Amino acid sequence: MSTGKGRVGGKVALVTGAASGLGAESARRLAREGAAVMLSDLASDAGEQLARSIEDAGGQAAFITHDVVSEDDWARAVAATVERFGKLNVLVNNAGISGGGFELMTHSLEDWRRILSINLDGVFLGLRHAGPAMAAAGGGSVINLSSILGKVGMPGAAAYCASKGGVALLTKAAALEWAPFGIRVNSVHPGFIDTPMVSGVIHRAENGNEMREMIISRHALGRLGEPREIADAIVFLASDESSFMTGAELVVDGGYTAQ
């Protein structure tokens, strides 16, 4: 069982997309703050390795291979978490894909559906499957990864924006529906954070350096964010420090949307 010490001591968390970027850093920090963490991802090698390294550092962690668009996988991931750690208190719906290069006049319905299915259907399925276990545990906290692009638009990213805007409103509807169960549901809206997702988009662009500078210039703080800065927000929402927050949008964007 998880220890009682730390900001999320005694809690059990399931983090999707935990093999990389924001999910990996969130899993590390939740474990460091006392939670037992089930990491899930499509990327099994990296996920298993991270779970082992958390355990080696004295935390409690396990890994399960999990595609967030599969209902069967969700059922297995929730059951495995409860079987291994006894309950489920915290769900971090983090798995997602970028949607840059989505020009509305040329891109296919298939591309649109792929982005919406991972980024939005995946969050719905997470709520649908984790909800009963969290209610059975007497309540908990769901943290959904939206984006600044769930609040403001960006050319060439229509499907991504639609998916992340959907996550923001799905979060509010779930928060209202689940308040009676003691389950809080909030969304996190990162600016551009230095993860493999963002470096991949910049790397694939013809004018990568220019694009990086342009992205940086849109953040008032004049830099990309670090994964730690989002993971800290996620630990806060997972912990009882945020006990009066539900249905909220926590924007962590270096001032991107302040202008």
Ligand SMILES: NC(=O)c1ccc[n+]([C@@H]2O[C@H](COP(=O)([O-])OP(=O)(O)OC[C@H]3O[C@@H](n4cnc5c(N)ncnc54)[C@H](O)[C@@H]3O)[C@@H](O)[C@H]2O)c1
């Ligand atoms: N990095 C940013 O700047 C940024 C900004 C705003 C929002 N976000 C959101 O934060 C989340 C994490 O982003 P990141 O930057 O860490 O990305 P990342 O690419 O570094 O990591 C995403 C992880 O999700 C996993 N994944 C992808 N599809 C999956 C599926 N179908 N099932 C299970 N796992 C799957 C990948 O294997 C990967 O390990 C995403 O939802 C992203 O949209 C990121």
